[in-house]
Amino acid sequence: MPPLVSPLTSPRLGLATRLDLVEDGGDGTVVPVDYKKGHPNRDGRAWPSDRMQSLVQALLLREEGYAVEWAEIWYAETRQRVHIAVDDAAMQEITDTVARAWRVASDPVAPPPLRDSPKCARCSLVGICLPDELEALKTPPRQRRPLKRLMAPVLEGRPVYVTLQGATVGVRSDRLEVRSSGELQASYRLIDVSQVCVFGNVTVSAQGVRALLSRDIPVLWFSYGGWFSGMAEGLPGKNVDLRIAQFRASEEQQLEIARRMISGKIRNSRTMLRRNARAELGRVGDQLKELAIQARQADSPQQLLGIEGTAARLYFASFPAMVGKGSRVDVSDFQGNGRTRRPPKDPLNALLSFCYTLLVKDLTVTLSGIGFDPYYGMFHRPRFGRPALALDLAEEFRPLIAESVVLQVLNNGEVGPRDFRSRAGGCMLEASGRKAVLRAYERRLDQEITHPQFGYKASYRRVMDIQARVLGAVVLGELDEYTAMVTR
Known part of the structure; x- marks a missing residue:
């Protein structure tokens, strides 16, 4: 049996997975075990997304030459294992699912947002996808219904404006500090800062710029009179x-x-x-x-x-x-x-x-x-x-x-x-x-x-x-x- 290496990857399928645990299933078989913090569904079965993840692990293990007949998911909240059958039908299902996922990923036009789905309410990306908003804009105004407030919460960070001439902006102990002649003038937690705007002759230390950009906090420079001169930001957006x-x-x-x-x-x-x-x-x-x-x-x-x-x-x-x-x-x-x-x-x-x-x-x-x-x-x-x-x-x-x-x-x-x-x-x-x-x-x-x-x-x-x-x-x-x- 070949040595097991995690994460497992398959260039042919375009998949990669990291294994939490692999147990000996006897008769030359292995059993991938995935750990989840939550609980199974009301029927005591694995959630569909959890089941698909386990089937991906089984599929990649088979790609590496291991025999896999079932997988298991450990739900910590109820302290129970849920059995996942790994048979020919399950392998065909996950293979077809992966193929459909790659077709969607390769299509230059994104699929339409979900309609009235309960999944949206708790999704952290709902403020980016805007499913109800985009659907409403496709509907004539007289036929639109009031939307549920599904938007993800707005980050609490706010801009910091530094107008004190000769001041120096730096970062120390996860706090943005503004100093003048060595004296501390203002201090803010970095998690409360969305951008740093400096006017005129204000210096931002190199260490401060690195710390801000690493947190995706842009630095914006203005002339003394308020003319927007330019900005420094981290790597370009991934979109x-x-x-x-x-x-x-x-x-x-x-x-x-x-x-x-x-x-x-x-x-x-x-x-x-x-x-x-x-x-x-x-x-x-x-x-x-x-x-x-x-x-x-x-x-x-x-x-x-x-x-x-x-x-x-x-x-x-x-x-x-x-x-x-x-x-x-x-x-x-x-x-x-x-x-x-x-x-x-x-x-x-x-x-x-x-x-x-x-x-x-x-x-x-x-x-x-x-x-x-x-x-x-x-x-x-x-x-x-x-x-x-x-x-x-x-x-x-x-x-x-x-x-x-x-x-x-x-x-x-x-x-x-x-x-x-x-x-x-x-x-x-x-x-x-x-x-x-x-x-x-x-x-x-x-x-x-x-x-x-x-x-x-x-x-x-x-x-x-x-x-x-x-x-x-x-x-x-x-x-x-x-x-x-x-x-x-």
């Missing part, structure tokens, strides 16, 4: 099929996705004005409604870009009407300047630019984590150093998150004239102003809303992740069309 599909997307598919994104943005902008404007807007609402319809019918990216630009001019011309009289910041300059950037010329433009940067930063991290290349977009053309896909997805979230934060900090008096500084024809936020905006921005991301398509409550942080995964399902062919995030 290579998604990136292949992203790069292979036809121009027609890209245009259709872009149409829906821009139409969603215009509709959200119109909703913002209707909810918050403190003055009569005249025909602006009707014009935005018409432009949202035109965006869905655009014949080319150039035409869509023109529609988006027209809508933006109408929207920003009315934007100061959403700022209350109690605001401590004078927004009259915005009416004369309009939307300006690089550099922004007045406080309102400075706030908008900073919040857009934060939004694009988070979407870049989200898309990268899912497996997209955030630099190859559908609407924004690829350009060196520009996260085009993150800018695409940001369109529908600009009114919902970034512009909403701007209105909050202005109307709540969270920023004032002293939080801005003008220099060389531009306006920028001071450190105090950035801190106030960062607090408001994180507060907005944590706010829960009722999802307009799915009917359950989710934070904006989670909604961005859902939209990125819906986009991935469209690119992979699991959904026929993209549905933008539009509030009612």
